[in-house]
Every structure is written in structure tokens, then in C-alpha cells.
Amino acid sequence: MVKELVVYPDDRIIMCGPVRSFKDPSLPKLLEDMKETMEAHNLNALSAIQVAHPFNIVVIKQKDGSYLELINPSIIQKEGRFESIETTSYYPGITFKIPRFEKIKVLFEDRNGNMKSMTIEDKELSATIQRKLDYLSGATPLYRLDQNQRDRVIQALKDKGVYRPEEVCPLFSKKDYITSFNSKLLFFMGLTLFAPLLKNYSPWIKNHIQSFWQFDKFAYILSWILMIVYFFYAQYEAKKYRQCTSCQIGNQIGVIGKHLLIATAIFLGALFFLKP
């Protein structure tokens, strides 16, 4: 039976696991379905995850027209590197340039669970197998690109009207509202530190020193609460994005540390200069 191909941005591509039982009758059926799908779509290689079956299976159509079934494959030897120009049915119409090994030795099991190995010296076939194996490891060709190339491909996909929001690191995320608010809070806390210098020039400031101290106490506690909220919200938000430098926990801790350090410094200043 010809299977439906999983095409970007369909997230059924996300992960697959090993074939554990070779006695399951659905295994030979799936292999035959994959071959029929390859024929129907004129494909020379297909991994099971590309037809939404989450198993470590790759089928390759060889030059003589015969099929090679690679179950639980892994590369145990490699040699040489070259830039491979590739296309894949998951990203229709997109061409990738990806560094691949020229020659590989693949260890795999056949449909009966017998372990075999094969040396691939054909560069094109070697690259094809590596691309299919990447799918088994949860990586589409996009994952093998550097940031610039990835951005270009995502832009091309957007131009075609398809993209996954999580592929793109947001320029502004909702968590930035929290830091923005906290920065303003810190700014006003900082302003209060000037009150002792100005109290001799303004009776209003002199009369409100106590209020400024109250404000600083409140703002300091609020700043801590905001940073705790920021941390948990940032963690929640980080799960949505695949590539996002500002989503990394190290950055979040850095941002929190910076804000709390400033808040504490100002609060200590207020304790020293403002507290009646």
C-alpha cells in the first residue's frame, strides 16, 4: 500500500526508536509498503519515519533496481568529507548543501534480524544513507546546516507559505515584557537614591523620603517575584523553540542574575541612604 509522505511542517517526523522484534508480521508489510511508496513517488530512498512509522528502518533503491533494507542501521566507519547537494521529500523543492562522509561502512540488520555490514564507496549513495540515518536520529537536513544557511532555508519555506514557528528564534518574546517592566522598576528604584542629595532643595522630596523607602522595599520584593515568574515562564517558552540562543537556561540565569544584582545593589543603597 502506498503510504502518505510526511511533509514539512508535519511534526510526525520528530522521533523514532529501534526495531526490537523481528517476528512481528507488520515488519515485512511495512517494508513492502515503503517500496510501493518509493515507486509511487519516484524516490530512491526512504526512512520509515517519513511515512510516519517511528522505527529505525531505511529502504534504498539501488542502481540495478533492487532494494536494500537497512534495519537499525549505524555507521561504524567513515572516510573523507565532501559537500553533498541534496533534496528530500520532507522539504519539497528545497536543495541543501551538507558536509557528508565520502565512504562509509554501515552495520545493519536484515528483516530476519541477522546483523550485516556493507561498505559504501559511491559518494551519492553514501550521502543518501547518511541523510536517511539522520532522520532516524530525529534530525532533518535542516539540523546539519549552520545558522546562516538554516535561516535562508526557513525564509525560503516561509516564502512558500509554510514554516514551523518553533524553528525560528523570536526577536521579541513575551518573557521580555517581564524584564522590560523590571528594568523600569529598577530605574525608579535607582532614582530614589538621589533623594538624599536633593532633599535640601525640595521640601516635597524631603517630606517623601519615607515613602521612597517604602517604595524601594516593595519594588525589591516585587523584583524577586518577577524574576521567579520570568524563570518559569522562560522555561515554558523555551520548550517551543528548536533553535533559540536567548532560550537557553544559561542566558535566563544570566538575565535573572543581572536584574537581581542591580536590585540588591539599589536596595542596599536605599537601606543605607533612605531608611529613616
Add this chain to the structure above:
Amino acid sequence: MARVVVMGAGVSGHTAATFAKHWLGKEHEVVVVTPNSNWNWIPSNIWVGVGEMTKEDVVFPLAPVYEKAGIIYKQAKAVSIHPEGKEGSDKPFITIEYTGQGKEGQTEEVTYDYLINATGPKLNFDATPGLGNGQGQIGPYTVSVCTADHAVHANNELRKIFEKAKAGQKQKILIGTGHGMCTCQGAAFEYIFNIEFEARRAGVRDNLEIKWISNEQFLGDFGIGGLHIKRGGYAASSKIFAESLFVERGVDWIVGAAVKKVEEGKVHYELLDGSEGTEEFDFAMLIPPFSGVGLKAYDKAGEDITDKLFAPNGFMKVDANYTPKPYEEWKASDWPRTYQNPDYKNIFAVGIAFAPPHPISKPAKSPNGTPITPAPPRTGMPSGIIGKAVAHSVVDLIKHGPNAKLHEASMAEMGAACVASAGKSLTKGTAAALTVYPVVPDYDKYPGIGRDLDYTFGEIGLAGHWIKHILHYMFIYKAKLKPGWTLIPE
């Protein structure tokens, strides 16, 4: 008064002994028998191995800590277990041979009510010809970071390599596993990237060829069959994660390899496809395989019952399902829950000392019959958790009688966090921080990859290094039983 005897004072043994004493108080005795005078925070040995820490930074003397805690400390190695006692006495005991405290060579019988075996592994260097010296110690051609002393030696040898590289000589470094059945790939992984980092810092990277050799079937297996890291709707395998790091740092790799023989400057290996190869080196750190420490067991009549208590690899049998079965029939329920010996209910085994039912990674053999499969890791966080759970069980058995419910800590229901250093520097260091749940995949509960992706996390960066560095101080603080130590998690 009951007496709990703990054999071994590594992560799991020290955790079990200190918590048992903490919960039992002065009413009961806790005895620790260990041949070592120092406690070693083993995860930081890799930093000793590159000269970023000294031996003194990663070890501390056990005697004063145990004295403060009220634990009886015997610097001795356990020789045999007599779970039924001996003629004229039903009291079970172990025999020990002192290695310190001024009693070197003296033997003694130590009776127990409860015995916790936390002897850890024997570093079985001699399993690979040339890796050992034929007398159970490391051989002359390679180095190791398994102990603090080994790591000091490794750093001394590494400095010589760096000196030669500074003088313009090309040098080759080979790091990985020294046998087809090794575990602890994580330590070798950390060491190779710390060497690479130090080489760059020393300005000698261009003269170093650095290569990885491992019994893993794919990069990033780590003895747990790899893991998937969910980010943004994708679940990339640790294989991709590891490959990216190796390529980025210019480190080449050989996987699926069983090192068969080590000679001066050369290793011979066999690959999973049965082909053989050699790899030359100027400096090699190859992790040895682990085996049990060779404890014997005897019944009341003095008959050898070692086979009854221990699996053939020398690790102690516990409440696991040891029935041999093919990979596709492995179950999460095969893994032990209470770590109690099935024949002698007052004996437990924790950490590396317990016999796992089977590996975690998919088993593989070369066509020549050489097994090339990572052994399952039982170190770090899981060993601490298991040590604490067993201590809890023993305490409950003592306080509430033999029907007390035992505490459980199955590796198939337990998550683990791992922080793998890839360079030590407060501003430029990196470490990979990974969490995995459960450690042993449960394919029934989590079809496909056997793990819960919502609890699996992975990231590499400077913050990871800070965490690793903080953990170093935190765990040593905890092991020294400083104020609040019980609050620090395993």
C-alpha cells in the same frame, strides 16, 4: 543493638553508610570497611587528568569524617562473606584484611546484622592484553582517570605530550574504551574534550591529532542506548548531539570497536563487522572493563557458595530477573527494585556492586563472536539514589522488624542528570547538561524510544560548566557531612 556493615566507601557506599548512621543514631552501629583511606569525587578526576585540579582537590581523608559521624571505620578490604555464620555460631560475618590503620595484613572477622555490598568495580585492566600489567594493575602503555592517582599520572604523561607538541612534533592522542564490554564512556568523553580544550589553551592543538575509540555502536550511546533530547517539537538523538560536537572540535572517531590488544604506541581492535584494525598513539587513555572485586562466599559448613551470591561477572545477585532472554524481550521489570539478595535477606548490593540483569544498549557481537556492547552504567546519581534507598530499607528493617516495607529505587523508574565537562574555564568552559528519564528504557510504558521526552533535557554551554563546577564543591561538602548535608540531593 544492630550492626550494619557497609563494604566500600564510594558514592553509593558512603551515601548508604552516612544516611544509615544518621537515621539509626547512637543505638545501632554502622561499620564501613574500605581499603581506601580517602574518599574520591571520581567525576572530577578528569580535571586532575588535565592538570586543572590537584589530587587534593578531589579527595579527602575518610577517618575524621567517620569519627565525627560515629561510624566505625576499618581501612581494610573485604575478603569473604559468611552469611550463615560458622560452626558454633549462626551470626553472619565477613572476613577482612587490613590495608591501613597500622594493622596492614591483619585479618579479622566482622559480624553483621545487615550487610551492604558497595565494593564498586575491580578495574579489570588485564582483560585486554597490554592494557594491564598482568598483575591487575594498569599497564605501561596507557593511562587511566579511574582513580585520583591514575589521573595524576595521566596528567604527567599528558604534559610530556604537550611539551613535544610545543616543540613542533606531531602527536597523536587516543581516548576511549579499552575492551568490548566497557562502561563509563561518559568519563572518556569528558576527558577527550578537556584535553582538546587544554590543547587549544596551550596553543598546541595544531600539532595534536585527537581520536576517539569506543565500544558504542554509535556516538552518544553512553551505555544507555543513547537518549533523545526534545526541543521545539523535535527529538534529536544524542548521536546527532555528539557527532556535532566531535566535528566542531575536530575530533575523529571509531565506534563499534573492541580493543583486543595494546602494545607500545599501538592498539589492535576488532570492529562489529569482524574487520580488524590498528591505531597508533603517543598518548592513550583507555577505560578498562569492570568486574566484581572477587569476593568469596561460604556457607556454614565452609563450602564455597560464591556462585549462589554472585553472578559470573563477580557482581552480587539482587532482586533482578536474571533469566537469559533476547533483546526484544527485555523488560523494565527485569531491573532490581530493592537490591536485596534473594537468598539472604539481610544482604544488599548497591552501585556498581549489584549485578545488572542485562545491558541497556542493544547487545551486539562481531561475526567472530566478540561481544561489543557497552555495559550498563550504575554510577553517579543512580548509585547515590540506590545507596540512600537501601540505607532507608535497612533502617526500617532494624526499627520495624523483618516485615518492614523495603524502599525501592529501580533504574527503570528513575531519572538521572549528567553534566559532562568539555572544557574547564570559568569564562570559556563548556559542559553538556543532560537529563534522562528513565535511565533504563521502558518500551511498554513509553513505546518507541522507551523514555519520557517531557523529562529529557540536553544543552551544552558555559552554564553547564558552572553547574559541573558547583556540583564538585557541593558533593564534596555533602560527603564531608558538613551542616545541611542531608538536604543536598544525590
